[in-house]
Amino acid sequence: MKLISLAISISLLTISAMAELKLASPFTDNAVLQRDIPVPIWGTTDAGSSVTIEFAGQTKLTKADAQGKWSVKLGPLEANAQAQTLKVSDSKNHLTITNILVGEVWICSGQSNMQMGHTPDVRPLARKATNIRSFEVKKTVAFTEQDQLEGQWSTEAPSSAVALSFAYHLQQQAKAPIGIVLTCWGSSSLEAWMPRDMIDTVPHFKTMIEEFDANTEAQQQITEILKKAPWTKRDDVFLRRQTNLLYNAMLHPLAPYACRGLVWYQGERNTQSMFGMVKEPWFSRNSGMLKYGDTLNAWIQRIRKEWHNDSMHFLIAMLPGYDAPWISGPKLGMEHPETHSWAWMRESQLKAHELPHTSVSNNIDLGDAKNIHPKDKLPVGQRLALLAARDTLNKKITAQGPTLKNVEPKGDHILVHFDNAEGLKTSDAQSPTGFWIADNSQKWVQAEASIDGTTIKLRSSTLEKPLYVRYAFAGKPSVNLVNAEGLPAYPFRTDHFQPSK
Incomplete structure (x- = not known):
């Protein structure tokens, strides 16, 4: 009798140890896989089990490790708008996911302006979109890095206005299916999307993590919120403003899903101070604007490491015009270059260009002075x-507006030379606006500007020998300088002056 009981116990133990064959969260029916590069496929099953993966004429074999995890890489795939099937099997189970396309895959992330739903100017695209699919990650947080997340590929276009506009217009160039993985949450800081191990490279983030670890009251509140549904608006806002926790739940489980790159529309939360790490309110305790560029670059490099892809492209959406109310610093109006404004955040965002495989889109002519969620x-x-x-x-197209090449002080005037400036003109046929000049006195005055080919001549009757230029360096500048394609000139400054506290 004892032997029978022992046998039953062993049998039950063996059954409980058996793992179900599973694919990682991003692999569901209707998925889009990235073309032209190796495609990782991964999941779990019984430890030591052999696993077979079949797709698009390829067959890959692997074996689960001691923790039951397995992974393979499919060879580069050709774009295909015809539905295909992915098959995965082990000795006991067989999985099939269907209606898979191959094309261009992009992760779209950030805060509320990425999350914002279809605006009037974007809404018509949803009706015209074909072979644009989306995987929308459920908004939640976690104290530790998760292997799974909630989401499902859909044949519908993404709910985000920016993501849909991006996908629709990219498809015109790519001539291939587009897959958008949308993982974003309003009010979130950059630090909310940063892995904990970045405490080794970003000093202020180390301080933020230490403070969070010591805040047992906040941890308990998060635990209680996660136990209930639905959340109140207050609960929702409290969760999305936390440090690190969004990365754990909403970004880490996606890695290393093959993609071309990541579109990042975020920064508003980090504009609430110039120098960062203010004491109040608690959710403004982050990089601030001046540290944001270095923090962003460290994050880009760390995410590439997570994806095992040094050429993973990052597209940064520059913050548009907005007249933010400031507690500190000069208050000289939303067009003045000395006012503490989003101009400093845009300069930080442009630091992304210091890294390879990055692009920053210019939205300086867009936005709404009084609405942080503009509709354009x-x-x-x-x-x-x-x-x-x-x-x-690798399309041979004009993709950006004029960018600063160099400046030449010429006595009583300054010449500003531009790249990407073929057909340099103004959008309203008036004189160029948004230019300010100064000498060593740091007194900034508006400049009279005129166009000569790809050069702008600047002068002011109040300055004998101007030395420095700031262009569109303000919260909501009035700007009209564009190239032949109608793309706006990028903001810049040529001085070395730093903002005063």
């Missing part, structure tokens, strides 16, 4: 798509 989302997506087409699809 169509051109944001269009400009991101142009950069993606040029920089990742």
